[in-house]
Every structure is written in C-alpha cells, then in structure tokens.
Amino acid sequence: MKVAVIGGGLAGCAAAYILKKAGAEPVVFESSSTLASGASGNELGMYNPRFSAQRTPQSDFFSAAFSKALRVFRELGDSIDWHACGALHLVVDEKKAQRYPQTVENWGWEREHMRMVDAREASEIAGVPLDYEALYLPEAGVVSPRKLCGRYVEGVEVRLDKRPESLEVLRDNFDAVIVACGYNAGTYLDGLALGQVRGQVTQVRGHDLSSAVRCNLCYGGYFTPAFEDGVHVVGATFQRWLNHSDILEEDDRDNLNKLAAVVPGLVSGLEIVGQRASVRTTTKDHFPVVGRVDGLENVYVSCGHGSHGILSSLMGAQLLCDMICDAPRSLPRPTIEALSLSRFTQREQTSINRL
Ligand SMILES: Cc1cc2nc3c(=O)[nH]c(=O)nc-3n(C[C@H](O)[C@H](O)[C@H](O)COP(=O)(O)OP(=O)(O)OC[C@H]3O[C@@H](n4cnc5c(N)ncnc54)[C@H](O)[C@@H]3O)c2cc1C
Structure with a gap:
C-alpha cells in the first residue's frame, strides 16, 4: 500500500x-x-494533554494519545531528548482552581498518573518553593519535536x-x-476553516536556583528544567493576529514576565541564549x-x-x-x-x- x-x-x-x-x-x-x-x-516541547473539566470524546483522545506517546518514546530511546521529568500545572487562577480538581475526578486516571498536590508537595516535587497547589502528571515531560x-x-x-x-x-x-x-x-x-497563532519560545541559561528545578512548571506559560546543556525553555507566546516567524524581543520579555509572576525568584540572573518563533495551526x-x-x-x-x-x-x-x-x-x-x-x-x- x-x-x-x-x-x-x-x-x-x-x-x-x-x-x-x-x-x-x-x-x-x-x-x-x-x-x-x-x-x-522547536528543539524541545512539552507533551501534555489538553485538560477539560469533564470527560469528553476530546479528553478520551488525549488520554489515549498520552499513553501511546509514552510507548513510542520508549521505543525510540533517548535520541529524541525525551525526559519524563513530570509536569506541575499550577493553579494560578480561579478557573484552574475549579477545573483541575474536576479533571482529576472526571478523567479517572490512577493517582500514579495524575493527581492534585498541595503547595508544599508541589515545592518538593519541583525542587523550588512554589506558592500554588497543582495538577501533577509524573510521567509528562519534554521531547524534541x-x-x-x-x-x-x-x-x-x-x-x-x-x-x-x-x-x-x-x-x-x-x-x-x-x-x-x-x-x-x-x-x-x-x-x-483553519486559523493561525504565532508563538515564540525563549531559551535561557540557568543559575543555581533554576538548576534545582526538576519538572516542567506550567502556568499559562511554562518553564522546563535545564537538562544536559544547562538551558531552560521558557514558553510560549500566543498571537492570533500574527503569522510570521521573525524573532520579537518583546516576546522574550513576555515569556520571562509570565514566569516572574508565578516564581519571582527564578527570573533574575537567567541569560537569554536563543529563541524560536513559528505559527501554530488551529481550528474553531x-x-x-x-x-x-x-x-x-x-x-x-x-x-x-x-x-x-x-x-x-x-x-x-x-x-x-x-x-x-x-x-x-x-x-x-x-x-x-x-x-x-x-x-x-x-x-x-x-x-x-x-x-
Ligand atoms: C512556539 C510554539 C511552541 C509550541 N510548544 C509546543 C509544546 O510544548 N508541546 C506541543 O505538543 N506542541 C507545541 N507546539 C505546537 C506544535 O509544534 C504543533 O502542534 C505541531 O508542530 C504541528 O505539526 P504539523 O505537522 O501539523 O505542522 P507543521 O510543523 O507546521 O508542519 C507542516 C509542514 O508542512 C510543510 N508544508 C506546507 N505546505 C506544504 C505543501 N504544499 N507541500 C508539502 N509540504 C508542505 C511545511 O513546510 C511544514 O514542514 C508549539 C508551537 C509553537 C509555535
């Protein structure tokens, strides 16, 4: 065929x-x-389901996709920069405070795969102090698209x-x-009826505190641990009104400002070492x-x-x-x-x- x-x-x-x-x-x-x-x-991206409060045909898709990806990444080995470092989806606003516990309840994954953690446990998992409870996926992580x-x-x-x-x-x-x-x-x-949403990720060289980060922190933006090369990825901007892939300085500022708003201690001393911008394709x-x-x-x-x-x-x-x-x-x-x-x-x- x-x-x-x-x-x-x-x-x-x-x-x-x-x-x-x-x-x-x-x-x-x-x-x-x-x-x-x-x-x-992109050199590195996070693999995460798209969360919804209810179990739906869409959430069934992402549940199946998550376990399929883990099987395939295991098969492909480490040449794809796969790190199953875990992801903490921080409860940074009222909507997430409502939605994440419902996701955990209604999707029905085992605790070992998905659970809510309080701020103390989230801090222990992350390796840095966090002020937020979080939805935790221990097997989520990063891979190089x-x-x-x-x-x-x-x-x-x-x-x-x-x-x-x-x-x-x-x-x-x-x-x-x-x-x-x-x-x-x-x-x-x-x-x-496709749409386009431009986005930019920022790569930053870390410092002592940031090197303690052990899992992805997601808060609308995201921050990855630094792996072998000592570089974190801070992402990502969303611009529905743009469809070019030129690098914008203000996007780096946006990415770092979003991080500073949730974990202020991490940002000072990070050195910007690269960026990549591109355009996502979306549907209605x-x-x-x-x-x-x-x-x-x-x-x-x-x-x-x-x-x-x-x-x-x-x-x-x-x-x-x-x-x-x-x-x-x-x-x-x-x-x-x-x-x-x-x-x-x-x-x-x-x-x-x-x-
Ligand atoms: C800044 C940013 C950060 C992101 N972070 C993440 C993340 O952390 N996790 C995640 O899961 N996703 C992330 N995404 C989204 C993810 O990258 C996309 O969903 C995914 O790459 C889409 O893949 P695609 O193959 O559909 O599209 P594309 O990667 O755009 O591929 C389309 C390909 O088709 C080619 N093409 C176009 N027209 C033709 C033609 N006529 N004939 C032949 N070839 C053609 C193009 O050159 C291109 O190579 C991110 C996206 C952006 C922009």
Whole structure:
C-alpha cells in the first residue's frame, strides 16, 4: 500500500512512522528544504494533554494519545531528548482552581498518573518553593519535536523541496493521500476553516536556583528544567493576529514576565541564549482535524494540532493508519466523530439548509 503524505512536520512524519510499522510504504512530500521547518521545529516541547473539566470524546483522545506517546518514546530511546521529568500545572487562577480538581475526578486516571498536590508537595516535587497547589502528571515531560520528526521518518522515502501541485496527481500514483501540511492543508481541502497563532519560545541559561528545578512548571506559560546543556525553555507566546516567524524581543520579555509572576525568584540572573518563533495551526473548536475526507476517495487529513501537536499528531497518525489499513480503530467512535472534518462541513451544511 503506497501512501503519499503531504507535509514533513510532526503530523506527516508521525503518520509515516505508524504506516511504515504497519507494513505500508509512505512517501513524505515536504515543500521546504528540511523536515520540521514549521511549528514542529522547536528543539524541545512539552507533551501534555489538553485538560477539560469533564470527560469528553476530546479528553478520551488525549488520554489515549498520552499513553501511546509514552510507548513510542520508549521505543525510540533517548535520541529524541525525551525526559519524563513530570509536569506541575499550577493553579494560578480561579478557573484552574475549579477545573483541575474536576479533571482529576472526571478523567479517572490512577493517582500514579495524575493527581492534585498541595503547595508544599508541589515545592518538593519541583525542587523550588512554589506558592500554588497543582495538577501533577509524573510521567509528562519534554521531547524534541525536531528530532522526533527525524526519527519518525528513518527508513521512509522523503522528498524535500516538493510541493505537490494538486491531490489529483498523487491520487493517480498512490493508494492513499494524507494532507498533513499545517495551515496549507486549506490549499488542498475545503471546509477546514483553519486559523493561525504565532508563538515564540525563549531559551535561557540557568543559575543555581533554576538548576534545582526538576519538572516542567506550567502556568499559562511554562518553564522546563535545564537538562544536559544547562538551558531552560521558557514558553510560549500566543498571537492570533500574527503569522510570521521573525524573532520579537518583546516576546522574550513576555515569556520571562509570565514566569516572574508565578516564581519571582527564578527570573533574575537567567541569560537569554536563543529563541524560536513559528505559527501554530488551529481550528474553531481547538481540536485537531483527523480522518477521512468525505467525497474524496482515499484522501485523509491531519492538521489543526494547535499547541498540543506532540501528542495529537501521534494518536492522529494511529487513527489514519487504522482507517487506511482497514484495521480495528484505536479510538472510540465519538472521538473519531469529534476529530472528523465533517464536524465542520456538516454543521455548515446544516446552517445553510436552515437559511
Ligand atoms: C512556539 C510554539 C511552541 C509550541 N510548544 C509546543 C509544546 O510544548 N508541546 C506541543 O505538543 N506542541 C507545541 N507546539 C505546537 C506544535 O509544534 C504543533 O502542534 C505541531 O508542530 C504541528 O505539526 P504539523 O505537522 O501539523 O505542522 P507543521 O510543523 O507546521 O508542519 C507542516 C509542514 O508542512 C510543510 N508544508 C506546507 N505546505 C506544504 C505543501 N504544499 N507541500 C508539502 N509540504 C508542505 C511545511 O513546510 C511544514 O514542514 C508549539 C508551537 C509553537 C509555535
């Protein structure tokens, strides 16, 4: 089974990885001269579910994606800069104070995987004093999206500097086509209604206090421990009104100010040593679009991964592989429906019909 994959970011590379393991022959088409040239090019990213107060088809997706990612990262080994250092999601406002305990209650994960901790325990886990209780995920952590893309496509044919003109040529030459090229998915498919949100991460060299930080601190922004290179990542800005990847000095200030607001002691003495900016692709309901494209035989899509693409690209890849290889689905039906492109197109159709 030959499968053309348009896009060499996390979504396309993860699809190629899962398909190859299932015995298919994926070929990745990437329009730029390197893989991971878009949102997936960060040196380090956090893998976290997107939290909701209730258990929903969307939370079932992220639960499945989290355990899938742990299995795959273990398989790929340490060449992807994987550190399961844990993550403390600090209760920094009233909304989180309401939502996080409900998440823990309603998602139903075992205590060993997810629990609330008070400020004293959070401080012990973090290695630095914290004033907040937190939702704690001991197995969350960081991984390199850029390196993941490289590892996912080992042994896969990759055609760089190749932007397929249209789906038609690919459909003539392949058994299936996956559109996984971020915002540009809209140039091949109708009805996606994608949005763009620019973001920048700041890399900082640490000091004595910051080197004590043992797990990710998340508070709207985030701060990672410093690993072998002594560098922390402070993230990330969100600008719906921008879609360029130029570096902005004010974004570094924003990232550090957000950190200073929750752990003031950490910021002074941090030295900025790098940045990366890029553009996330989002959808109207902040959930990715993954699945078969109705009305276009053998065409599939995986895009709109927003700010949780490390997890969602991988679980999305598994679902597409199930569909393409006609294997039992790895996700429940309501989740597959929540991911489908038809959730937008049918809604639009319905509203047109009502007019
Ligand atoms: C600042 C920032 C911080 C982030 N932090 C995190 C984090 O900590 N954790 C997390 O999970 N996620 C994070 N994200 C989000 C995550 O990076 C994205 O969700 C993910 O990279 C999306 O992957 P993608 O493959 O869909 O898109 P992209 O990585 O943008 O890949 C699309 C690829 O398609 C190629 N392409 C475009 N058009 C064509 C075409 N016509 N033909 C062929 N190729 C084409 C592009 O060149 C690109 O390589 C962050 C994003 C940003 C911007």
